[in-house]
Amino acid sequence: MTEMLLEDLPGVGPATAEKLREAGFNSIEAVAVASPAELGATAEIGEATAAKIINAARQAADIGGFETGDMVFERRQHIGKIKTGCIEFNEMMGGGIESQSITEIYGEFGSGKTQVAHQLAVNVQLSAEQGGLDGSVIIIDTENTFRPDRIQQMVEGKANELGIELDYEEFLKNIHVARAFNSNHQILLVDSAMDLANELKDSDKPVRLLIVDSLTAHFRAEYIGRGTLADRQQKLNKHLHGLQRFANLNNAAVLVTNQVMSKPDAFFGDPTKPIGGHILGHTATFRLYIRKSKGDKRIVKLVDSPNLPEGEAVLSVTRDGIVDA
Template sequence: MSASIAMAESSRSSGHALLDGAQTAWDMLSEEQMQRHITTGCEELDTILGGGIHCKAVTEIGGIPGIGKTQLGIQLAVNVQIPVQYGGLGGKAVYIDTEGSFMVERAHQIIEGCIADLFENFEHRKKESLVCPDILQPNSFLANIFYFRVCSYTEQIAAVNYLEKFLEEHKDVKIIVVDSITFHFRRDFDDLAMRTRVLGGMSLKLMRFAKKHNLAVVLLNQVTTKFADGSFQLTLALGDSWSHACTNRIILYWNGNERHAYIDKSPSLRSASAPFQVTSKGIRNVTSNCKRVRMM
């Protein structure tokens, strides 16, 4: 009898240990309402995203080559560093480059555009930059982007595994960008069942990082063709099962000569599309007087 009681007590105590991290739904709502977002640089795109890219979430951004995926990835790695007093997160970025698309010269251009906009929008804060000369300097922004170049899927897996330790040592990292999540797994991985399992494990790990460290994970994805309804159609790579690995899914596409972003999947955001443009300064609003945001 005493042995049974001891086992029950042990079971209860282990159950309490498992539930130590439980939250109430009220706490979750309060956290979400207080959460700051990472601006994309385009007001209309921020609007349909509910303020920008969400922390504590994995966001997939996909589209055809040349649509602006890497440009948006670099822009987010820059914008996450906007100081808190300027309305930003004041964080740092991890950029995992699988394709060799990251160009430091382009990052420098985007940083200069970001700083110019901040000076323009926060004219009254210019004195702060004189008192603290490092607060808004291109070199400081570049020093806060931790760049990892990976050349195979094994290196990609190793880089994600290494992030567990890296994030513990760099608690001010507020975004992880993977550009792209797809590249090596499409070229070098023949076993599709194994690929699905490996990618599933990687996405769960990235989701855990997002939740634990209160950061945003942005996964850039390529497109592929899919045969459906008697014709070939463009779709994001890695198949239908991968679409469930992310919290939010954004598809970038051309509408005539304009670039648009469409929210394809989200548990909290309505389906909507908004135009954006890639300028010398980075991702910006489309210069037009007519409002183009469309809600579905």
Template sequence: MTGNTIEELPGVGPATAEKLRDAGYSDLMAIAVESPKVLAELVEIGESTATKIIASAKQMADVGGFETGDIILERRKGINRLSSGSKAFDELMGGGLESQSIIEFFGEFGSGKTQICFQLAVNATRPVEEGGLNGDVFIIDTENTFRPERIVQMAVALDLDPEEVLKKIHVARAFNSHHQMLLVEKANELAHEMNVKLLIVDSLTAHFRAEYVGRGSLAERQQNLNKHMHDLLRFADLHNAVIAVTNQVSSKPDAFFGDPTRPIGGHIVGHAATYRLYLRKSKGGKRIARLIDSPNLPEAEAVITVSEEGVRD
């Protein structure tokens, strides 16, 4: 079978195809790697029908086949890099923040996590040759920290038209963890009509931490957090986008993680994030960014400044 469109799947008529696309399944691979239960719920079909559709998608998309390293290398050439505004930070990240990956910034209150995200949002709207991604930005704001005034300051500092920049940044306020997860699905739908190249979640864990309290709810919390992280990673892959998430550290040794500088979310967040960066305050408005975890880069540090103009060396 050599079909490449959803309509060519056995048992998928125009109505089901439309439902699949609305739910964010724009290609065969997305369907092939989904679980029947999730697909059945999202597309409102029976689980046995979903199982058949997934089985056909697997055949047509050739899932489970191994690829040689050179083919993967070729595909990785399509990865884009987003500049942070600081040369030292970009070098730490191997030339900027990589698309098709999740970059997690964690640190104490006031360590500059949100400010860095504002700067990334501004930079992502810039042309590729200026270190941008020439695209739109989605921000899922969980703690009501988005300030358009800061975007204006940073845009003006780069000689950009602040109004044009603000028009490319789309913000949704998440009121609880369930809403936060739904917004990723919504973002997926909207991204088919827009050139979304950066998705920010600030903060990733605040709602989860507030809603699931105590050891009894830990398993459920981690399960939902795991799904959320995988939805974000899928968004990154489907749209060749950068995902930037902020995370808090436990301010006191707590029952879950012990260490006061440990990010919230434990191994679930740790394994799903492609790059993990620990931010801490230094003298005179400086911040130290330490790359803690990466698939291909050494553990190292960069010093950046966060001023009214934004992120700089």
């Protein structure tokens, strides 16, 4: 069966197809999961026409209808898991960081969020037998925290662990980094990531991981005071849905790091709370809380998951990367 083009959809002419492609709707699947308002604004057509185009795309892509539980189970067999480097952490996550999902990791500064992100950027490039997905990585860096020399150390550590030779320069070539300078730029970079993923889709290293480090830094700096909270949350919601769409369309894992705030009025329990409120809490598939322990040890807690029980894992952050404590 030949792959359908956007022009094959009823109501989509060459001009409309060009506008859709410019906005990042490069495939029938991307159109199928869009909203009529979003598609209408992009292609400069009415919402009723956009709804007809979306329905046609859903039928063509065979998504959006009801399916039985065994069909869902069958589809979920294609989900990949990226090993973290720590056996206890992997077991808590049901085998590793899952594709087609958003995994959020939050904690205070220096707790190891960026270290976990760097480690996954290395591990995802390994073969499935070695704990990876044989794919490349896109990193949206909002706080200038990406360090190529750290990748080199982790690749060398992984080579020693596996007893094989690994070229860190090859690993760096498969990491695509973009620096986001504000929240608008950060949201637009997800569209650019979609374009890059489409380019690499048929290569030997398709994009299997998208990292946003950190998700909330720009939103926190730009939207100050309670009066701007509704606007911030609305924008954050749009951003998260863009990330979820990226995960679904590319069978990729999405890892977002998140900052915390302190609740001085909390008399019991841990006073640190993640930024982003309920919108982030509901949209993230897995929520992880990482905190410092003695020396190089870190404790990661699985706070929320649709299918896994709450749990804790202890790991160590060493020169070689994330390892068993």
